[in-house]
Amino acid sequence: MGNMPEHSALILPSSPLTKRSGDVDHFYRPLSDLIYFSGFEESHSCLIILSKPSAKTHLFVQEKDPAKELWTGPIYGPERAEEIFQVDNCYPSSDFSDTALKILKNNIHSLYYNFGVNPYWDTQIEKIINDLKTKKKTITLCDSTPLTVPPRMQKNEEEIKTIKKATAISSKAHIEVMKYCRAGLNERELHGRFLFEIMKRGAHAEAYPGIFASGPNACILHYTSNNRIMQEGELLLVDAGAEYNYYASDITRTFPVNGKFSKIQKDLYTKLLEVQKQTIQMLKPGLSFKTIQDSLVELLSHLMKEVNILSGSVKNIIQEKKYKKYFPHTFGHSLGLDVHDPVFSETKNIELKENTIITVEPGLYLPPTDTSLKPELRGLGFRIEDDILITKTGAEVLSHAVPKEAEELENI
Ligand code: GLY
Ligand code: MN
Ligand code: MN
Numbered sequence: 479m480g481n482m483p484e485h486s487a488l489i490l491p492s493s494p495l496t497k498r499s500g501d502v503d504h505f506y507r508p509l510s511d512l513i514y515f516s517g518f519e520e521s522h523s524c525l526i527i528l529s530k531p532s533a534k535t536h537l538f539v540q541e542k543d544p545a546k547e548l549w550t551g552p553i554y555g556p557e558r559a560e561e562i563f564q565v566d567n568c569y570p571s572s573d574f575s576d577t578a579l580k581i582l583k584n585n586i587h588s589l590y591y592n593f594g595v596n597p598y599w600d601t602q603i604e605k606i607i608n609d610l611k612t613k614k615k616t617i618t619l620c621d622s623t624p625l626t627v628p629p630r631m632q633k634n635e636e637e638i639k640t641i642k643k644a645t646a647i648s649s650k651a652h653i654e655v656m657k658y659c660r661a662g663l664n665e666r667e668l669h670g671r672f673l674f675e676i677m678k679r680g681a682h683a684e685a686y687p688g689i690f691a692s693g694p695n696a697c698i699l700h701y702t703s704n705n706r707i708m709q710e711g712e713l714l715l716v717d718a719g720a721e722y723n724y725y726a727s728d729i730t731r732t733f734p735v736n737g738k739f740s741k742i743q744k745d746l747y748t749k750l751l752e753v754q755k756q757t758i759q760m761l762k763p764g765l766s767f768k769t770i771q772d773s774l775v776e777l778l779s780h781l782m783k784e785v786n787i788l789s790g791s792v793k794n795i796i797q798e799k800k801y802k803k804y805f806p807h808t809f810g811h812s813l814g815l816d817v818h819d820p821v822f823s824e825t826k827n828i829e830l831k832e833n834t835i836i837t838v839e840p841g842l843y844l845p846p847t848d849t850s851l852k853p854e855l856r857g858l859g860f861r862i863e864d865d866i867l868i869t870k871t872g873a874e875v876l877s878h879a880v881p882k883e884a885e886e887l888e889n890i
Contacts, residue, residue, distance in 0.1 A: 482529035486588035491524040491599040510815035590622040627822035644722035649879035651675035665690040676720035685726035688718035694846040696859025730863030733887040761873035810837035839863035
């Protein structure tokens with residue numbers, strides 16, 4: 479509220495349920511901004527924050543409905559929600575267009591709302607803006623990002639504790655998956671094992687669809703079909719993370735299906751691991767995302783030249799962006815309520831600050847169809863990803879409990 483100009487309103491909705499098929503809805507997960515600013519978990523809700531001089535919070539929630547509650551469980555309703563979630567006023571979501579119009583028509587000059595997230599709420603907000611226009615009230619529409627993102631970028635003590643818990647749960651599950659892995663299993667059996675292991679430890683869901691990519695599937699960056707029988711001699715890339723109390727973890731390990739790296743697999747893996755460790759070592763407050771990316775690209779370009787994946791000078795590999803063929807993504811991302819947590823800076827130059835949490839996830843993807851590669855390299859894919867808390871002077875690897883040295887992986 480204090481960061482908003484006077485006479486403005488910030489609108490933070492969460493989605494209504496959406497159909498999966500027939501009578502079944504998609505699994506519901508509140509939008510992160512609503513969770514962050516209100517803690518309210520039910521679907522079909524919307525928070526309005528008014529700056530001075532009103533300085534009020536309004537939350538729209540579903541009404542109690544005994545018939546519905548019989549099928550899907552308790553609903554807070556406006557009265558209970560007002561009490562528990564400490565907002566000034568709660569109203570039924572079904573009255574949103576009339577009540578929100580009343581709230582916004584007096585003294586509100588700027589509306590902070592981001593269109594394009596949910597069509598249901600877009601229609602509601604559009605209607606209110608049009609109604610205000612017919613009443614000759616002009617209201618300026620503003621991007622809510624500068625208000626909502628900066629506080630989410632630096633985690634408080636409670637958030638750090640929660641992400642540490644999410645990461646600890648995922649770490650144990652990764653180790654169990656490694657132990658269970660063998661040739662002849664379908665990738666999705668390991669996915670099932672991962673879900674079991676995280677839920678056993680208190681996570682309610684994954685933070686994103688788990689990637690269990692064996693052999694050439696590891697070259698598909700966000701492979702989620704997880705439906706292939708794993709073969710002797712192949713690698714398995716597991717990119718999976720638990721969500722705990724709505725906070726994400728995001729860990730990747732690449733290891734041999736049968737417990738033994740081949741010589742070429744081990745050589746590339748060990749070199750990539752060295753790159754990842756060097757990147758983690760440089761992290762500290764003040765470092766920009768661009769500096770991390772540039773440094774990682776340089777290290778990976780050296781690696782690609784050294785193992786004859788690319789030829790020419792390292793300078794040329796970087797300048798001509800040739801490395802992108804085998805490393806098309808960035809060093810990582812911010813981690814929080816969302817696995818790809820939003821970042822924002824007035825200057826566009828995002829810098830690490832104390833209590834930022836990021837991932838570092840270098841990869842090397844050698845497509846099976848790339849005939850410019852030696853045949854034994856084709857179809858190999860590697861990624862090593864850890865979750866990292868930026869401290870006052872450096873960095874703490876939150877996912878340290880999952881081994882990543884080649885020998886440790888073989889032993890497990
Ligand atoms: N699991 C998605 C990512 O690593 O960004
Ligand atoms: Mn990631
Ligand atoms: Mn990941």
